[in-house]
Amino acid sequence: MREGPDRGGGVEAGSGRESGVVDRVAFVRGAAAGVGAYLLGYLATYVTQAGAVRDRLSGLNFLAELFGGEGIAAWQGVGWYFYNAHFVATVSPSFGGGTRSTNFLATAEANLAYLYVVPPVALLAAGVAVAALRGADDPADGAVAALGVVPAYFLLAVVGAFAFAYGAGDAGSVHPEYVTAALLAGVVYPAVFGGIGGAIGSFAVSR
Numbered sequence: 001m002r003e004g005p006d007r008g009g010g011v012e013a014g015s016g017r018e019s020g021v022v023d024r025v026a027f028v029r030g031a032a033a034g035v036g037a038y039l040l041g042y043l044a045t046y047v048t049q050a051g052a053v054r055d056r057l058s059g060l061n062f063l064a065e066l067f068g069g070e071g072i073a074a075w076q077g078v079g080w081y082f083y084n085a086h087f088v089a090t091v092s093p094s095f096g097g098g099t100r101s102t103n104f105l106a107t108a109e110a111n112l113a114y115l116y117v118v119p120p121v122a123l124l125a126a127g128v129a130v131a132a133l134r135g136a137d138d139p140a141d142g143a144v145a146a147l148g149v150v151p152a153y154f155l156l157a158v159v160g161a162f163a164f165a166y167g168a169g170d171a172g173s174v175h176p177e178y179v180t181a182a183l184l185a186g187v188v189y190p191a192v193f194g195g196i197g198g199a200i201g202s203f204a205v206s207r
Contacts, residue, residue, distance in 0.1 A: 021144060026134045030148015033126035034190060037149065038156040041122040045082045045115060046075065052110070053077035072166050072174075079164030080104055083176035085115045086185035088161075092174040101177065119185075120193045123149065127197020132204055139199035146198025150190045157186030 054074045080090040081104055089101035105112045126149050131142035158181065165175035176185075 024141065024144045026130050026145040026148040027151070028148070029130050029133050030126075030146065030150070030194075031152040033130050033146075034149040034152030034194075035156065037119075037122040037126040037190070037194075038153055038160070040125075041085075041119045042079070042082050042160075044118050044122070045085065046078045049078055049081050049112075049115070050074050052108070053081065056104075056108075076164050076166050077104075079160060080174070080176060081112075081115065082119075083161065083164070083181055083185060086119050086157075086181075086189055087116075088180045088185050089177045090174060091177050119189055123153070123190055123193035124197035124200070126190075127194040127199075128201035128204070129197075130194070131198040131201030135205055136198065136202045137205045139202050142198035142200070142202030142205070143195040144198070146194045146201070147191060149194035150187060153190035153194075154182070154186035158182050161185075 054077075057072050057074070057077050084090060084103045084105045087103075089103055091099050091101055094100045105115055127142075127146035130146045130148060134142075134145040136142035136145045158178075161176040161178050161181035165173045167173040
């Protein structure tokens with residue numbers, strides 16, 4: 001059964017006609033689901049990797065503190081892992097000048113390939129939830145409704161990229177690559193996987 005608009009999302013009840021695409025996007029439910037997907041993905045990464053990140057950063061933190069600097073917090077390092085799981089590289093200053101890009105998941109001693117699945121699974125679940133709560137009863141409506149996940153996920157992806165930055169000034173900083181974080185992690189991931197989840201969720205509604 002289709003419901004009325006979710007503050008600009010859905011099909012008008014009893015109108016017998018479909019609204020525009022933007023009006024079918026479930027922005028309110030999508031915002032909650034987008035925030036939940038981002039936080040769930042980061043939390044899953046933190047729970048599984050915080051200890052390993054602390055160990056990996058221990059040498060760097062020793063040197064930083066030896067010269068009076070502040071060590072890198074585990075929550076920041078986990079953030080780099082989380083963005084790496086979106087295929088967003090971590091940018092850091094290079095000793096020869098300029099910068100270098102690193103994917104810590106790819107260079108870890110342990111096999112951390114399973115972390116690449118975390119963001120898609122969280123976003124698929126968000127899309128399913130939005131479509132089910134929205135009452136979308138066909139895949140196209142479910143996918144469109146689930147696009148409401150994108151704005152909140154995009155906002156958190158941009159804010160997180162800056163929040164997880166370490167260092168500043170002339171020495172540069174270590175941070176997720178900002179443009180890729182915004183476009184790939186913030187737009188492509190939630191649009192694709194949230195949309196697929198929305199399409200899947202519509203099957204549960206139509207039963």
